[in-house]
Amino acid sequence: MPVDLFSDAEDAYKGASSMQEGRIIKTFQANGVDTTFRWPCAADLDAFIEMHRTLTREEVMCRRLELDRDSGRMMFEDIVHDLSQDKLGYILVEQDGRLVGEGFTNSSGYQYFTVGLALIDRARGMGIGTALMWALEEESRRLGARRLFLSVWSANPSAIHVYEKVGYNECGRRSRWVQMDDGSECDMIDMVKLDI
Numbered sequence: 001m002p003v004d005l006f007s008d009a010e011d012a013y014k015g016a017s018s019m020q021e022g023r024i025i026k027t028f029q030a031n032g033v034d035t036t037f038r039w040p041c042a043a044d045l046d047a048f049i050e051m052h053r054t055l056t057r058e059e060v061m062c063r064r065l066e067l068d069r070d071s072g073r074m075m076f077e078d079i080v081h082d083l084s085q086d087k088l089g090y091i092l093v094e095q096d097g098r099l100v101g102e103g104f105t106n107s108s109g110y111q112y113f114t115v116g117l118a119l120i121d122r123a124r125g126m127g128i129g130t131a132l133m134w135a136l137e138e139e140s141r142r143l144g145a146r147r148l149f150l151s152v153w154s155a156n157p158s159a160i161h162v163y164e165k166v167g168y169n170e171c172g173r174r175s176r177w178v179q180m181d182d183g184s185e186c187d188m189i190d191m192v193k194l195d196i
């Protein structure tokens with residue numbers, strides 16, 4: 001009998017009593033395209049997996065998740081669970097009904113949170129990353145954060161620019177930490193934003 005992958009995600013989702021399915025955080029126009037920041041809903045599972053496959057195919061300079069249906073469902077359920085427990089802030093970016101990116105802010109339990117985000121290629125360069133950083137900061141504050149942390153490759157100047165623009169400063173650097181796809185190396189830069 002075939003396994004209904006969605007039913008597990010839906011069950012996990014129903015368990016998340018404090019969550020409001022797909023709650024809209026912000027809607028705006030980015031280069032004339034309707035853009036929405038929102039919480040996930042159970043029906044997002046397939047699109048969530050497809051978005052991560054796209055990010056991996058595009059060789060983004062951050063985490064790349066090789067998700068199949070099982071690992072994708074598990075990851076999605078973990079996100080939904082942690083979101084419902086206020087251990088995680090998680091924002092999906094939707095344009096014209098398609099998921100084009102995500103951002104997260106992960107609680108340490110000690111008032112500092114780790115932030116990350118990624119957009120698929122066609123959604124970049126139109127201000128969404130900057131807006132998403134502000135939205136993640138707001139989510140972090142809601143969850144009790146006082147300090148924010150992130151890591152970024154030195155070979156990712158547009159990301160570094162965005163982080164500096166919204167108030168992060170370099171606090172450390174791991175020299176030649178990352179081996180990139182072409183075999184060359186770059187640094188891993190740690191950045192913080194204090195007293196948010």
Ligand SMILES: CC(C)(COP(=O)(O)OP(=O)(O)OC[C@H]1O[C@@H](n2cnc3c(N)ncnc32)[C@H](O)[C@@H]1OP(=O)(O)O)[C@@H](O)C(=O)NCCC(=O)NCCS
Pocket residue numbers: 060061062117118119120123124125126127128129130131151152153156157158159161162165
């Ligand atoms: C990094 C990322 C989130 C930024 O989001 P975005 O929507 O493209 O960013 P924005 O459009 O808000 O801003 C981009 C800024 O970078 C600037 N920029 C673009 N190329 C640049 C470069 N080579 N050097 C410096 N700045 C650059 C733009 O001018 C713009 O700044 P401005 O608004 O002050 O003019 C997005 O590009 C992305 O998802 N990349 C792939 C995944 C990734 O790298 N994630 C971060 C891992 S740490």
